[in-house]
Amino acid sequence: MKLYCLSGHPTLPCNVLKFKSTTIMLDCGLDTTSVLNFLPLPLVHSPRLSKLPSWVSKDGTINLEKELKECAGRVFVDSQPEFCLPERELLDLSTVDVILVSNYHCMMALPYITEHTGFTGTVYATEPTLQIGRLLMEELVTFMERVPKAQSATCWKNKEIQRMLPGPLKDAVDVWTWKRSYSMQEVNSALSKVQLVGYSQKVELFGAVQVSPLSSGYSLGSSNWIIQSHHEKVSYVSGSSLLTTHPQPMDQSSLKNSDVLILTGLTQMPTANPDGMLGEFCSNLAMTIRAGGNVLVPCYSSGVIYDLLECLYQFIDNANLGTTPFYFISPVANSSLEFSQIFAEWLCHNKQSKVYLPEPPFPHAELIQTNKLKHYSSIHGDFSSEFRQPCVVFTGHPSLRFGDVVHFMELWGKSSLNTIIFTEPDFSYLDALAPYQPLAMKCVYCPIDTRLNFHQVSKLLKEVQPLHVVCPEQYTQPPQSQAHRSDLMLELHPPPMPYRRCSVLNLPFRRRYERVYILPELANSLVPSEIKPGVSLATVSAVLHSKDNKHTLQRLHAIPNVPKKRKRVPEEPPVLLGPKPLLSGAVPLEAFLATLQKHGITEVKVEETADGHILHLQAEDTLIQLEEDGTHIVCDNNEPLRTTLRDLVLRFLQRL
């Protein structure tokens, strides 16, 4: 059993597991942090961005004025932003049989894999994961396609040139494999390969392996996966949460008794408490609005935003913000809000019971009904005429490199009355803000990451007790910035097996047994004998049938002797039905002699040897050598006698 690690990003994993003749890809995360190296894509012409100076190396030898721009001491690529894809050279991705998706954030690389590698398999995901994943992809494509960039910068990727560039561009890895966004057509084609599954549904793969998604508590429809055969079990834990937010709680007990547990998607903010951050978010928001400023919340269109809206729903009346307009701007804002209301089955108990009333499970329905929350597909159109300030705007993309958020950065960045509140943990906020510097607006960093922290995960592992844990290498040492915090890493016995991008791990796994089915006819013909109290044995000779990786044993029918026309030998040799059973036990001398006597063999001369006795049957001129672990019958020219002696010896032995 092998694990191929195609992504080095611990929360956006992409691993391939080879298990019992199946090749299973676990998640398909797209590392979008690469876009931080690019200039933002403005929705309307931005004089500031277009006037940024080109970057020229100090000695003037490198001058890529069309490709590289400088802003506040950092260099950015002026091109359509590109993403860092999962590794495609480590193994032939066309051999992947299935892709298991654990949540909508971990499927964003799907079109790159399913459309351009010869992939012919099936993708498994839950319905919310598929629907919201589709929305996020659609949003990404819209963000990119509505402001097409004529040029595509490639010169800077030249190794010789990249080496000369300032950091972090200089240190970016595999830049040649970075790719621009996919098209909507590719998204549709990729998602048409998705087969929907429900929690605890057992899906058979080629009869060899069974996979099953479990609720992971992190987002709508998010799952961990169990990959098992009758005798081996691998758990794949991706983004999971034990906090009570909107999704169904995490199913922990089903992870028990795993031989291997692959652990990814822990919190990226191990020191930030989500509840505390939520409080800070609300108070900063209120403070800014009261001072007459606007609040910008860069966010994804699904996920934490539902919790933020719910929190604000309770907060705004108390904080006297009842008249402040809240805007949610995204090409998929409406769809995301609508979809969130129809997945009752996937929600926590409280929200589920609301549906029985029947009421919408999320209170943002009421915010919309009372006109407190308005959603628009973009800043163009109705929004520009209805927009009132001061206001709160939720919009993407959290990297601040594309999407409507770029416009608000340009619009509000110059005033210190305004505040930008970062809630998504995927991007360093300082890096995100870099191309907008110098900025006057306030920046508040309240990353809300509900995924498991190290304390929770060690408790979980103690509970479910996997034999081996595999995890990204980042989890085996404290974060660089907090090297002394030994509590911010996994400490396990045996120590976890770390992986990084391009690792190939041999998982410590010994398969010993396989399931086989004994057909009723054979089962009825077996003759068990008790060999020890509670232990019975039966010799099985059967025909093995293997079909679709399922094995059955059928009764062995003696092949009828077909009479041959011309017989060359008077007797046919015995049909090879296979060996006789093994024997066990010992032949006791006295009892054996008594038995011989009963069968008329009386003249026996017994001679003692080092290991036992030699019995000389004088009348028959036959020798029987009796030893602790063997009996040897030397008998010439008397087949009837030999078979009699054989059967007498067998009486004392057990067959197996």
Next chain:
Amino acid sequence: MIHKLTLQDHATQPHTVRGAGQDVGRSCILVSIGGKNIMLDCGMHMGYNDDRRFPDFSYITQNGRLTEFLDCVIISHFHLDHCGALPFMSEMVGYDGPIYMTHPTKAICPILLEDFRKITVDKKGETNFFTSQMIKDCMKKVVPLNLHQTVQVDDELEIKAYYAGHVLGAAMVHIKVGSESVVYTGDYNMTPDRHLGAAWIDKCRPDLLISESTYATTIRDSKRCRERDFLKKVHESIERGGKVLIPVFALGRAQELCILLETFWERMNLKAPIYFSTGLTEKANHYYKLFITWTNQKIRKTFVQRNMFEFKHIKAFDRSYADNPGPMVVFATPGMLHAGQSLQIFKKWAGNEKNMVIMPGYCVQGTIGHKILNGQRKLEMEGRSTLDVKLQVEYMSFSAHADAKGIMQLIRMAEPRNMLLVHGEAVKMEFLKGKIEQEFSIDCHMPANGETVAVTTNPSVPVDISLNLLKREMALGGPLPDPKKPRTMHGTLIMKENSLKLVSSEQALKELGLNEHQLRFTCRVQLQDPHSDSDTLHRIYTHLKSVLKGYTIQHLPDGTVMVESIVIKVSSCAEDANTKVLLLSWSYQDEDLGSFLSTLLKKGLPSGLC
């Protein structure tokens, strides 16, 4: 009246059959499988007003409480003939175990139960009926089921729900204990309609498929035709100024017909009002919006842009509207004209031949719906009065049950080993039974109420085989299995506590700490052969080669011939160099071959051997 089905292991006795009498009134089936008892649906009969309306649980309770007997109860959908007796069973008879149903059923079922309770208790003044509190307490015992989720009821019993169409949230269930399984369909529909998708199940090969057979003989004409007919009839009636009454249940068919009329009104630009009775409408439509994932693909796809369950032309009905002049269409509950608003309106409109009543679903015996569909024109009402029925009576089968074609289609999907038809009329079921047995050559049962059917299953025994043994056998058979050359395997089955392990005999010895006892035989055979020892040996080798085809025979350089593991040596007799002594030695494992060889060689070597 309960169908009891028993699945027995290796049973040899014929199926036991008692009693007779099928009908469509209510569903309540008891299945015993692998030692587990499961109640499938717990419906009430709408045609009766007395004790006969609920199933007779005394069959079970004579031996103790329901909770001890039943491992779980599964409800397929929210129609009262499938869940109407649930509070009676759980609260009045007494059952505290789990009750499984899908989320939409869990949401809607208590509303219909309460609705029905109100009609029965508040309007008819009946006592000895369950209370509102009982409905609430009963619903607390419900565990929601998601589609395709495998729910482990206990260590051995697992259930899985499949989409059944029919009504919002309707499910079929697959019940499995060990290697035995049953599929229960509830009511289902194999063709998608205007708001629901078609039932689907995978090739789960259950031992028994229990299917409803309401429309056992009907092969219904295409849905489009029926819709066109329906619209034409409504339209004609409206044109001549008549009033159209459509008795429906608040949830289910009603939504489909509303979608149909809504689009028709829009297209034809009609002005006659359409009303929907009872306050349930708004709420009912809301359920459809929240459970949109359970509707058909088209509605699901477009729900963000246009929610099909927000109707422009259909307005809430008020009792006083019934007397308004001019044409109108009214959807009124309940659907079988046995009580409530639909019955009131019917009484008002029955005397006018311009009016029309369209019965869009099945009506059980004893209801007014059933009577007028059978052509009865004079109805006896309560208080000895009679009602002359002059209005047009139309029957449009919109109720989403599988027809004969659909039932056959489902059998093809699931590939059951046995079939059992319930929820249908005896004559029709008989016809279908014949068809099923002919086309699929499987046994088809149709038990009467209260009858027990035993279905024999023949499960194979799962065993853990050591991978070494399996691989050895698979390697012998080559990479591709050859159907002509069966791969035989030999091993020892160790039965210890509950585990069954199949290992090689050597491994069995080792695992059990047993010593191996070698049993060997040596046999001397004298042979007249005037050749040198080595020539004789070679002649033996050639001889055996020609006789023993398919055996491994080796002539070893150390002066022995090996047949499989049997050793043959040659030496000359001390007195006579032409008399050779052959020494054969074999172990018990090669006994058959050893015995054969010694007999064969005693006969000497054929002449003409080189």
